[in-house]
Structures are given as structure tokens and as C-alpha cells.
Amino acid sequence: MSDSEKSKNFSAWFGSVTYGGDFSLSEKPLISTSSELSDQLISTLSSSQNIRLISSLKPVFKEEKPDYRALAKEAGLADTDAEYVSTLREIAIQTARKQLSASMTEDKKVIQAVEALDDLNETINHLTERLTEWYSAYYPELDLPGEAYVRFVSEIPESASQSLMGAPATHEDLLLLQSFADDILSLYERKAAVESFIEMKMKETAPNLSQLAGVVLGARLLSMAGGLKHLAAMPSGSIQVMGAEKAMVKHLRSNAPSPKHGTIFSHPILNTAPFRLRGKIARSFAAAVSLSARTDYYSGTFNPKIESDLNTKINRIKQASSQKEVKE
Amino acid sequence: MTDFLKPYSDGVYEGRMRGKFQLYTKNAAPGSIVYGEKIMTDDDGTEYRSWDPKRSKLGALYQKKIRVPLTSGSRVLYLGAANGTTVSHVSDILAESSGVVYAVEFSERPMRDLVMLAEKRNNIIPIFSDATRPELYFPMVEPVDVIFQDVAQANQAAIACKNAAYFLKEGGHLILSIKARSVDVAKNPKKVFAEEIKTLEKNADASFKILKTIDLAPFHVDHMGVIAVKNSKE
Numbered sequence: 001m002s003d004s005e006k007s008k009n010f011s012a013w014f015g016s017v018t019y020g021g022d023f024s025l026s027e028k029p030l031i032s033t034s035s036e037l038s039d040q041l042i043s044t045l046s047s048s049q050n051i052r053l054i055s056s057l058k059p060v061f062k063e064e065k066p067d068y069r070a071l072a073k074e075a076g077l078a079d080t081d082a083e084y085v086s087t088l089r090e091i092a093i094q095t096a097r098k099q100l101s102a103s104m105t106e107d108k109k110v111i112q113a114v115e116a117l118d119d120l121n122e123t124i125n126h127l128t129e130r131l132t133e134w135y136s137a138y139y140p141e142l143d144l145p146g147e148a149y150v151r152f153v154s155e156i157p158e159s160a161s162q163s164l165m166g167a168p169a170t171h172e173d174l175l176l177l178q179s180f181a182d183d184i185l186s187l188y189e190r191k192a193a194v195e196s197f198i199e200m201k202m203k204e205t206a207p208n209l210s211q212l213a214g215v216v217l218g219a220r221l222l223s224m225a226g227g228l229k230h231l232a233a234m235p236s237g238s239i240q241v242m243g244a245e246k247a248m249v250k251h252l253r254s255n256a257p258s259p260k261h262g263t264i265f266s267h268p269i270l271n272t273a274p275f276r277l278r279g280k281i282a283r284s285f286a287a288a289v290s291l292s293a294r295t296d297y298y299s300g301t302f303n304p305k306i307e308s309d310l311n312t313k314i315n316r317i318k319q320a321s322s323q324k325e326v327k328e
Numbered sequence: 329m330t331d332f333l334k335p336y337s338d339g340v341y342e343g344r345m346r347g348k349f350q351l352y353t354k355n356a357a358p359g360s361i362v363y364g365e366k367i368m369t370d371d372d373g374t375e376y377r378s379w380d381p382k383r384s385k386l387g388a389l390y391q392k393k394i395r396v397p398l399t400s401g402s403r404v405l406y407l408g409a410a411n412g413t414t415v416s417h418v419s420d421i422l423a424e425s426s427g428v429v430y431a432v433e434f435s436e437r438p439m440r441d442l443v444m445l446a447e448k449r450n451n452i453i454p455i456f457s458d459a460t461r462p463e464l465y466f467p468m469v470e471p472v473d474v475i476f477q478d479v480a481q482a483n484q485a486a487i488a489c490k491n492a493a494y495f496l497k498e499g500g501h502l503i504l505s506i507k508a509r510s511v512d513v514a515k516n517p518k519k520v521f522a523e524e525i526k527t528l529e530k531n532a533d534a535s536f537k538i539l540k541t542i543d544l545a546p547f548h549v550d551h552m553g554v555i556a557v558k559n560s561k562e
Contacts, residue, residue, distance in 0.1 A: 010466075010467075011467060012466075012467040012468075013468050041467065041468070044467050045457075045464065045465070050467070054463040054467075055463045058493060058494065058533075061466075061494050062493045062533070062534070065471035065497065066470075066471075067470075068470035068471075069470060082426065085428050085451065085453070086450060089446065089450060089451075089452070089453050092453045092468060093443060093447060096439065096443045096446075096454045096455070096456045097443060099456045100436060100439060100440060100443065100456065103436050249513050249514070252513060252514035253513070253514050
């Protein structure tokens with residue numbers, strides 16, 4: 001056996017295994033309850049050293065495979081095949097439960113909140129529309145925007161009697177409308193609470209992204225990517241067209257033009273930009289979003305340079321375009 | 329055995345539902361259903377769960393009368409277990425002997441369902457991990473007879489080969505569902521399938537002999553089922 005093939009160790013759920021021509025048990029676990037074993041398994045599974053060892057043994061595993069059942073029996077964790085399965089199953093279930101309960105990270109909380117916010121918005125609009133429709137039968141002259149309208153009905157519904165055009169309202173009618181408006185108002189309050197939760201969590205977990213994209217757009221991007229880790233791993237070109245998947249697929253399949261921007265369009269830097277520059281600006285903005293997400297995920301410290309660099313770049317784009325127009 | 333069901337394949341039964349051909353597996357967790365499937369009970373109280381081929385790639389393979397290399401004693405590595413719709417039927421099949429299924433899923437939501445399923449069935453080992461990186465769950469998975477894979481990833485054949493290198497015994501089988509849309513949304517599915525098959529036949533990690541390929545339509549659009557056997561060492 002050459003030096004490079006000298007014996008190697010790796011950890012499995014039942015203990016440590018040594019390879020030196022064949023597989024043998026080198027270390028038994030000193031613990032025995034399934035809760036302890038699952039804790040140990042979690043640290044084994046996340047040990048980058050163990051993962052590297054296993055990867056480096058891949059050429060060996062291709063040729064021969066360790067008999068886990070025999071090794072686990074030797075380690076004293078199972079006497080029979082049936083016991084092997086039942087012991088491992090118990091440990092695997094506990095391991096998965098612990099991993100799942102640890103997977104609700106701060107960015108996942110933001111995602112839940114931003115999705116709840118979308119639902120709230122939809123519901124509020126729906127109900128406000130219904131209330132407006134309903135109350136306007138009694139007071140058609142009343143012209144107030146969304147929340148103010150609901151507040152009016154909730155506070156002074158009897159004002160409907162001033163109306164010249166409206167139907168006469170009984171006390172009962174108004175009482176029902178008033179409580180309906182109260183319910184909608186409480187949804188507006190809930191919405192404000194969710195928004196401030198998102199703002200707080202975003203500034204904490206993604207300071208750069210919040211600064212650059214804004215709290216709500218930032219949170220929405222996190223939600224679409226599936227978390228800060230995923231957003232950080234995403235190429236900026238994907239971030240640019242995220243939310244425009246339909247147009248992107250159409251572009252790839254036929255000779256339709258590629259989408260210039262997806263969800264990021266809701267940012268004022270894009271929706272106020274001159275039409276012809278939007279593609280260029282979207283590209284730079286997406287790159288800066290990607291950089292922010294990466295900075296947030298890997299370092300977590302705030303870097304004001306990302307935004308100032310982006311502004312410089314956008315100014316250059318705008319300047320270049322105005323010079324071109326002058327030449328023409 | 330009952331008068332309305334007859335054996336179809338190891339652990340799988342055929343019967344009729346509303347006059348139509350229907351597959352069933354014997355419920356390994358009597359009294360509970362997984363995804364709204366229908367239950368038939370025979371005279372001695374044994375429950376059989378109907379298997380919907382539209383909800384399951386493996387179910388579609390059986391329905392298409394393909395010889396599926398899965399037996400009740402198999403040790404199975406199941407990649408892309410999702411919330412356990414198909415895994416529950418695999419568990420039923422394996423429960424008729426002493427088989428075991430290692431079910432790998434990477435996404436939290438379906439994983440919660442899968443763990444709850446594993447709590448009710450004693451032959452499912454749930455694994456919360458990334459099927460593209462077998463080295464991550466190597467400490468939990470013994471060598472297996474069958475790899476079943478149904479993941480929505482770009483390099484589906486390569487993932488199967490990598491897992492086969494670590495876990496699949498010599499002469500073991502691969503049952504693979506290839507989703508063309510996951511490999512490349514723009515490409516013609518036929519081209520995608522041909523390339524994935526080429527990867528299976530020739531790959532540094534493991535190579536396979538293709539036994540059968542079949543279009544899973546009308547149950548699943550743009551999906552191809554592949555059954556292959558791992559080539560032994562040269």
C-alpha cells in the first residue's frame with residue numbers, strides 16, 4: 001500500500017470507521033440514548049473535516065462499500081438487522097426534528113412576514129372595496145382614499161344622513177357597517193405591525209440589502225430566492241429578472257426579447273429612470289443587490305460603499321447617454 | 329388475499345376502481361392515509377391504499393406495466409422524497425418483507441410531513457439533506473440495492489451517478505424520473521433526455537446499462553422514466 005492510500009478514518013452514525021484495505025470499527029460511541037446519539041450525529045453531519053474525508057474516499061467507495069450493519073452490531077448499537085433499522089430510524093427522526101427546529105432562521109422569519117404582508121394587502125384591498133361599495137349606497141358623496149374611508153365609517157357612520165342622494169340608513173344598517181369597518185381597521189393596524197417587524201428584522205439580518213433595495217423590496221427578494229443564503233448564491237443576472245420568469249422562458253424558447261427587470265422594477269431607481277436606460281441601470285442595480293446580499297450573508301457588517309458605487313455608476317450611465325444624444 | 333385484488337408485482341396489487349384498472353399497496357400504517365387516497369378493506373380487515381399514477385412517478389411506471397426492480401426486501405435510497413406521497417407506497421411494499429427506505433429531502437416544508445410519515449412507519453429513515461451532495465449523508469446511509477430519484481435539478485443524471493458511486497451495490501438498480509423542464513426549460517425534451525441517458529451510460533462516478541426508458545405521459549408531461557442497472561467492475 002502506498003503512502004497516499006494509508007489508513008483513513010471517517011465518522012458514521014454508529015461510531016468511527018477506519019479504512020485500510022477494508023473497513024473496521026475504530027471507535028465506539030460512549031453514549032447510548034437516541035437523543036445523545038442524534039446530537040452526536042448532527043455534529044458529525046456538519047463536520048467539514050468528516051465531509052472532506054468522505055469525499056476523498058469516494059474512489060474507495062466506488063469499489064467497495066462498508067457494511068454498516070455489521071459495524072453497528074460491533075459497536076453494540078444493534079443485535080439484529082431489524083434492530084439496526086429501528087435504532088437508526090429513531091435517531092434519524094430525532095436528528096431531522098432538531099435540524100428542522102433550528103432551520104427557522106431570522107431571514108426565514110422575514111420571509112413568512114413578507115408573505116403575510118402580501119396576504120394582508122390583498123385582503124385589505126378586497127374588504128375596503130366591499131365596504132366602499134356598500135356604504136356608498138347610503139352616502140355616495142363621500143370621497144376619501146382607502147384607509148381614511150374605513151376610518152370614517154368606523155367613527156361617524158351616522159354622517160350618511162347628510163347625503164342627498166343616498167338611501168335612508170337605519171340604525172341597524174349603520175351598526176353592521178360600523179363593525180365591518182372596525183374589523184378592516186384592525187387589519188390596517190396588523191399590517192403596520194407586520195411592516196415594522198419586517199423593518200426591524202431586515203435591518204438586523206440584512207443591513208446592506210435593506211439600505212440599497214429598501215426594506216420591503218429586500219424582504220420580497222429574500223422571499224423569492226428562498227433565504228439570504230440563496231440570494232447570496234444567486235448570479236446577479238438571475239436577481240435582475242427574478243419575478244419575470246414567464247418573459248424569461250419565452251425569451252429562451254423563442255426569439256422574444258429578454259426581460260430587463262423583474263421584481264426589482266418596483267425600486268424608484270428603476271421606475272423613475274428613462275425608458276431607454278432601464279436595462280443598463282437594472283443590470284447595475286441587480287449587481288449591487290447581489291453584492292449587498294453577499295456582504296450581509298458572509299460578513300454581516302454595513303458597507304456604505306455599495307450604494308455610493310452604484311450611484312456613481314448610474315450617473316456615468318446617464319452621462320454617457322446624454323453625451324451620445326448631443327453627438328447625434 | 330381478497331377477491332377484488334390480485335398480485336401485480338412484489339408488494340403491489342391490481343384491482344378496479346369505478347370500473348378502471350387501479351393499483352394498490354397494503355397499508356403498513358393501518359388506519360391512516362397520506363394524501364387523500366382511497367382505502368379498500370378486505371374481509372380480515374387488511375387495508376389496501378390506492379396508488380394514484382398522476383401523483384407519483386413510480387406509480388406511473390407501475391401503471392405502464394414496466395417491470396420495476398423493487399422488491400419487498402430491497403434497501404432503497406430515495407432522493408427527492410418530497411412530502412412522502414410515493415415514499416409511503418414504497419414503505420408499504422417494503423413492509424411486506426424487511427426492506428428499508430432512506431428518504432432524502434432538502435426542503436423544510438415537505439420534510440416536516442416526511443418526518444411525521446416516518447413516525448408512523450417503521451421502515452422509513454428520514455434524512456434532511458441535499459441529494460446533490462451524497463458525502464453529506466454518507467454517515468447515515470448503508471449500501472443499497474435500489475436508488476430511486478425524482479429531483480427537480482438541472483443535472484439529474486449526474487446526481488444519480490454520484491449517489492450510485494457512494495451507495496449503489498454492484499448490479500443494483502436505478503429508477504430515475506427525468507424532468508426535462510428542470511434540465512433546460514428552453515431545450516427540446518427529446519434532446520434533454522438523450523443527453524441525460526448519455527451521462528448515465530458514461531460517467532466517471534458510475535456507469536449504467538439502460539434497461540428501459542419510457543415517456544410518463546399522460547400521467548406526467550415532459551417526464552421520462554428510466555430503469556437501469558449498475559455496470560459491474562471491469
